[in-house]
Amino acid sequence: MKAFWFAGIAMALTATTAVALDAGDQIKTRREGMKAIGGATKGLYETLAGEKDVAKIKAYTARIKQLSGESQGWFPVGTGPSSGIETKSRAEVWTDPVGFKAAQQAFVTQAGKLNAAATSGDLDRTQAEFGALRGTCKGCHDKYQTK
Amino acid sequence: MRVWDLPIRLFHWLLAALIAFSWWAHEDHLDWHRLSGFAIAGLLVFRLWWGLAGSSTARFSSFVKGTGGVLAYLRGAPAGPGHNPLGGWSVAAMLATLIIQIALGLFSVDQDGFESGPLARLVDFDTGRLAAAGHELVFNLLVGLIVLHLLAIGWYGVQRKNLVGPMITGRTTASDGATELEPAPIWKLLVGLILGLTTSGGLFMLERASSL
Ligand code: HEM
Ligand code: HEM
Numbered sequence: 001m002k003a004f005w006f007a008g009i010a011m012a013l014t015a016t017t018a019v020a021l022d023a024g025d026q027i028k029t030r031r032e033g034m035k036a037i038g039g040a041t042k043g044l045y046e047t048l049a050g051e052k053d054v055a056k057i058k059a060y061t062a063r064i065k066q067l068s069g070e071s072q073g074w075f076p077v078g079t080g081p082s083s084g085i086e087t088k089s090r091a092e093v094w095t096d097p098v099g100f101k102a103a104q105q106a107f108v109t110q111a112g113k114l115n116a117a118a119t120s121g122d123l124d125r126t127q128a129e130f131g132a133l134r135g136t137c138k139g140c141h142d143k144y145q146t147k
Numbered sequence: 148m149r150v151w152d153l154p155i156r157l158f159h160w161l162l163a164a165l166i167a168f169s170w171w172a173h174e175d176h177l178d179w180h181r182l183s184g185f186a187i188a189g190l191l192v193f194r195l196w197w198g199l200a201g202s203s204t205a206r207f208s209s210f211v212k213g214t215g216g217v218l219a220y221l222r223g224a225p226a227g228p229g230h231n232p233l234g235g236w237s238v239a240a241m242l243a244t245l246i247i248q249i250a251l252g253l254f255s256v257d258q259d260g261f262e263s264g265p266l267a268r269l270v271d272f273d274t275g276r277l278a279a280a281g282h283e284l285v286f287n288l289l290v291g292l293i294v295l296h297l298l299a300i301g302w303y304g305v306q307r308k309n310l311v312g313p314m315i316t317g318r319t320t321a322s323d324g325a326t327e328l329e330p331a332p333i334w335k336l337l338v339g340l341i342l343g344l345t346t347s348g349g350l351f352m353l354e355r356a357s358s359l
Binding site: 035037038045046049138141 | 256258259260261263267268271272273275276357358359
């Protein structure tokens with residue numbers, strides 16, 4: 001019986017530390033991921049404004065599309081400000097899940113449209129969809145990120 | 148007697164107005180923020196030239212004094228017309244901080260990667276964000292220096308020494324130093340204007356060439 005309790009406590013302790021470590025890792029993944037998106041939008045902006053290399057443009061839009069999908073897994077419960085780990089995500093991400101998921105979905109949808117436009121080779125449309133994409137970044141940051 | 152020439156006074160008030168404007172525009176009007184920054188860059192280049200070639204009170208050699216000069220002034224030694232040795236360092240610090248501020252702004256990348264400075268394409272996203280963080284930090288330093296500047300003006304005001312009037316009219320009634328302002332020849336002013344306008348115009352064209 002003693003051994004049972006001991007094992008139970010040991011397991012509980014391991015589980016808590018695992019969650020804590022996990023939250024740190026998950027927040028890190030989230031931040032690195034967001035930076036990767038920023039790197040891609042910066043690159044796409046410069047390519048559209050500059051040499052207009054279609055292959056490069058397609059590579060950027062595909063990357064943005066892929067990361068937009070991945071971003072839906074970057075906000076597991078327990079990785080908000082109450083985790084005690086430094087994050088700019090506001091608690092509203094989790095207290096307003098409907099609004100937040102809608103903001104995520106708008107981003108994913110728009111990243112899809114952007115990639116479709118780039119794949120079609122129509123640069124004017126690509127640029128227009130890129131402008132709309134920007135609204136989805138800003139829309140979410142304004143509401144769910146601390147300053 | 149005359150203490151500040153017209154170029155210095157115009158420089159001063161344009162700079163103050165543009166800094167206030169840049170601050171206002173940084174939140175939701177980054178396009179205007181950049182344009183205002185290019186104008187400030189031109190003003191600063193003009194000011195550096197004027198500090199070497201301008202009228203006597205504008206020249207760095209006339210107001211950037213060593214520690215000896217500053218200590219003597221603090222002990223009550225009289226100062227000539229123009230910046231006193233302490234004020235001279237405050238001016239130098241403001242100008243230097245602004246130059247760093249502009250340099251960082253040129254490389255700054257905004258969080259979403261759409262509103263970068265015109266040289267940001269030379270650096271990657273993370274470096275550009277680092278520049279933006281430095282840009283924010285140095286701005287706070289700049290605000291600190293401006294507050295000191297205004298406090299000092301207020302302090303002299305309490306001592307019945309009006310510094311604001313001369314910066315508007317160019318004239319002071321006090322004749323403490325009694326040396327007249329030595330104006331710079333007009334061709335030097337023209338050179339300064341060309342330098343400043345080329346800087347602002349060059350940055351503007353760079354921006355045009357690198358934005359959607
Ligand atoms: C050529 C000159 C300049 C350029 C290209 C420039 C560019 C930028 C850029 C791209 C940002 C956005 C950074 C971000 O979103 O994180 C920014 C922010 C900012 N800039 Fe400038 N800037 C310039 C000059 C100035 C000057 C002269 C001032 C001082 C009044 C100033 C004050 C600020 C402030 C306070 C912010 C907000 C920083 C923050 O909270 O993140 N900038 N600037
Ligand atoms: C953003 C705000 C301001 C900035 C960045 C600023 C900056 C400066 C700089 C760089 C100088 C030196 C000019 C030179 O190159 O010779 C200066 C001098 C001066 N400024 Fe300002 N200024 C600001 C606002 C003001 C305001 C609001 C006033 C008046 C209420 C003022 C009054 C003066 C006066 C009187 C001097 C001459 C000081 C002396 O006799 O040494 N400034 N300022």
